[in-house]
């Protein structure tokens with residue numbers, strides 16, 4: 001296999017491309033040569049059938065069904081929507097333009113979120129803008145005390161789609177008139193938290209366990225407010241979700257570490273436990289690790305799947321509020337699942353190589369994809385630069401997995417990643 005490009009030369013990862021081209025028996029031979037037990041690159045293991053929610057539940061669209069209901073019915077065992085689905089733009093357009101009839105707080109979760117009801121019966125999950133795009137995660141904040149960023153939700157949806165996962169619900173930005181579209185549409189406890197600030201801006205703070213008080217109020221200019229609108233999941237009476245504890249969950253404690261942070265054999269443990277022992281689930285967690293590493297999201301404590309599709313179904317990418325907080329720092333620990341298991345789905349690897357080699361880099365694809373959003377630019381430029389940098393980091397890690405055996409030393413992040421070829 002070719003030795004990757006020398007100093008100064010652009011690394012096109014042609015060695016990985018060569019590896020992908022090998023037949024499966026050639027790959028096995030190669031693996032045995034370097035002393036690796038597990039395959040590093042795996043093809044999708046989908047069964048031929050891919051039923052939709054509509055088919056399984058025998059749901060029929062009515063004349064007055066909303067576009068979002070259309071969307072819900074076509075959610076399938078493998079993905080939220082098919083490649084190039086025209087429903088996405090249509091759903092985004094409605095979330096931007098439909099009149100809002102009611103707003104209420106979403107209970108559960110730690111930070112403020114509103115459920116938006118639209119005139120046509122559709123619903124969205126709203127996260128308000130708190131800070132300008134350039135605001136970074138505060139240096140003394142943990143991943144679990146970081147403020148949520150509405151623009152991270154928007155950007156992450158675009159990224160999920162560009163990476164070919166299609167596991168994130170469509171999200172758009174929208175600018176609201178707080179007086180007519182929030183205050184006048186709210187009731188109960190939420191309504192009582194609205195006030196006018198000393199500089200005559202309209203503010204509210206809602207009720208929740210983090211940052212829902214007068215000193216952390218969300219304020220308009222003077223009553224104009226930007227936020228993210230995520231298309232609502234299907235109602236739980238149609239498609240209940242199951243929340244799974246993420247095996248690589250962090251400790252959520254300011255002094256404690258999780259087992260995976262100290263146990264070098266942790267992945268081996270996970271591989272043997274259902275549902276990670278067969279089917280697509282472990283590969284989906286690898287994708288999630290890539291996705292979260294690219295966005296810098298350390299807050300993946302749980303993930304959800306639709307119960308109706310059983311275990312061999314995709315993992316939803318929900319809750320990106322704490323992504324895109326530190327553009328100048330690459331958090332390798334988010335990549336721990338991939339580094340420790342040395343595993344990646346082949347299609348994900350091919351997508352990363354495609355973006356790395358261009359001509360359209362991931363940053364540019366993101367710029368183009370987000371261009372139509374009403375609150376564009378969605379991301380501060382350094383976050384886009386970080387995406388391209390992180391793609392290369394992941395590819396280097398995979399190269400190390402391919403070229404090295406199951407040597408525990410190779411599991412060490414410093415030797416796997418920060419090695420200049």
Ligand SMILES: Nc1ncnc2c1ncn2[C@@H]1O[C@H](COP(=O)(O)OP(=O)(O)OP(=O)(O)O)[C@@H](O)[C@H]1O
Pocket residue numbers: 108109110111112113125169230231232233304318319320321
């Ligand atoms: N698009 C959506 N439509 C409907 N429900 C959603 C949507 N996205 C997330 N939820 C649900 O809302 C709950 C809270 O959402 P989210 O995780 O974004 O909030 P959070 O405040 O960050 O929660 P936590 O503090 O537990 O991380 C989730 O458990 C999820 O099931």
Ligand SMILES: [Mn+2]
Pocket residue numbers: 299319321
């Ligand atoms: Mn969260």
